[in-house]
Amino acid sequence: MKWIAAFLVSLALGGCASAPAVSDDAVAALMRREQIQGLALAVIEDGKVVKLASYGKRNVERNLPLESNTIMYGASLTKTAFAYMVLQLVDEGRLDLDTPVTRLLPKPLPEYRNQRTDYAPLAGDERWRKLTPRILLTHSGGFANFSWLEPDEKIRIHFDPGSRYAYSGEGIYLLQYILEQGLGLDVAQEMQRRIFDRFGMLNTSMRWRPDFAANLADGYTIDGKMEPHDERSKVSAAGSMDTTIADQARFWAAVQRGEGLSARMRAELVRPQLPIRSRSQFPTLVPEAGAPQEGIAAGLGLVSFQDRSGLGWFKGGHNDSTGNMVVCLDARRRCVVLLANDVRAERIFPELVRMVLGENDMPWRWEYGDKAPQR
Known part of the structure; x- marks a missing residue:
């Protein structure tokens, strides 16, 4: 039976500390209500995986089930895994979070151009000199989400770096480039060695692997259209990770334990560093208003x-056919990990998170804006 398989997997991943407050029947009912094709879920308590389950289909057209080892798109959950790797470099003294880019790159930033971004347009704006790894990891570099979203598709700085939050994959691209050009690192290899191999994430990679094709989830859009899984060949710290729910459970359990980081860096990862005053996360560059939301x-x-219980933290991942979310409450020592190959799953995330974590103060309206579920 499906629940027996899920229980055995959870034991293999770290034992069962207590019964999760979420039932398979309840999840299935929510999925039927919103016509969600596939969803995978993990619950973590005290650094151990206590529930691992998958529901629905990885491909409806071929009637293929979604399983705990099905390859799914990690999307922007990649950013947190990348940040975790960066903090390992800080622990080792190879990087300082507050070192300006002028000391991290051999040449001035505007002299660089890569496959993603031409930094030459920054030559007339000296604010690029203020950029640091901390500023880029806190999404306060002043960039749009991606430079190709600019009217002229050229990178620009919209506000003083470090002064406010504006979600930016472009900033994460830049930090990846700094590690490659300034420290001479291969980010894919570092992620593989420091994160994926270390935590036993055998089916996770920063780029497409041919063996993924045997058990792969295709995606479903808001109108139910199937979108084939994108075989990403370029390594992107902002979002190229392919993964599974079993592997993500291992990773987030390690994050909760702080494994692989000093206590100081683990605390730094989740510490509230820059108050966010925008009313919603997107669009990224809307004017701020009022007190922190x-x-x-x-x-x-x-x-x-x-959160009412103390410190909480979260990370989402999204594209037109993917919805991912991780929410953790430090005081309760509990996390829930949600991966969906159907973007409509975001409609039920608040209910699922409440089932697992109890009443909480996760800022759904800020995360999803006007599209935030009202139930």
């Missing part, structure tokens, strides 16, 4: 919030 702040590669 719902007590939320930028951590490093994730977002912290003030």
Whole structure:
């Protein structure tokens, strides 16, 4: 039976500390209500995986089931895994979070151009000199989400770096480039060795692997259209990770334990570093207004919030056919990990998170804006 298989997998991944407050029947009912094709879920308590389950289909057209080892798109959950790797470099003294880019690259930033970004347009704006790894990890570099979203598709800085939050994959691209050009690192290899291999994430990679094709999830859009899985060949710290729910459970359990980081760096990862005053996360460059919204702040590669139980933190991942979310409450020592190959799953995330974590103050309206579920 399906629940027996899920129980045995959870034991193999770290034992069962207590019964999760979420039932398979309840999840299935929510999926039927919103016509969600596939969803995978993990619950973590005290650094151990206590529930691992998958529901629905990885491909409806071929009637293929979604399984715990099905390859799914990690999307922006990649950013937190990358941040975790960066903090390992900080622990080793190979990088300082507050070193300006002028000391991290051999040449001035505007002299660089790569396959993604031409930095020459920054030559007339000296604010690029203020950029640091911390600023880039807190999404406060002043960039749009991606430079190709600019009217002229040229990179520009919209506000003083470090002064406010504006979600930016472009900033994460830049930090990846700094590690490659300034430290001479191969980011794919570092992620593989420091994160994926270390935590036993056998089916996770920063680029497409041919063996993934045997058990692969295709995606489903808001109108139910199937989108084939993108075989990403370029390594992107902002979002190229392919993974499974079993592997993500291992990773986030390690994050909760702080494994692979000093206590100081683990605390730095989730520490509220920059108050967020925007009313919603997207669009990224809307003017800020008023006091910080719902007590939320930028951590490093994730977002912290003030929960009724104490510190909470989360990270989402999204594209037109993917919905991912991780929410953790430090005081309760509990996390829920959600991967969906159907973007409509985002409609039920608040209910699923409440089932697992109990009443909480996760800022859904900020995360999803006007599209935030009302139930």
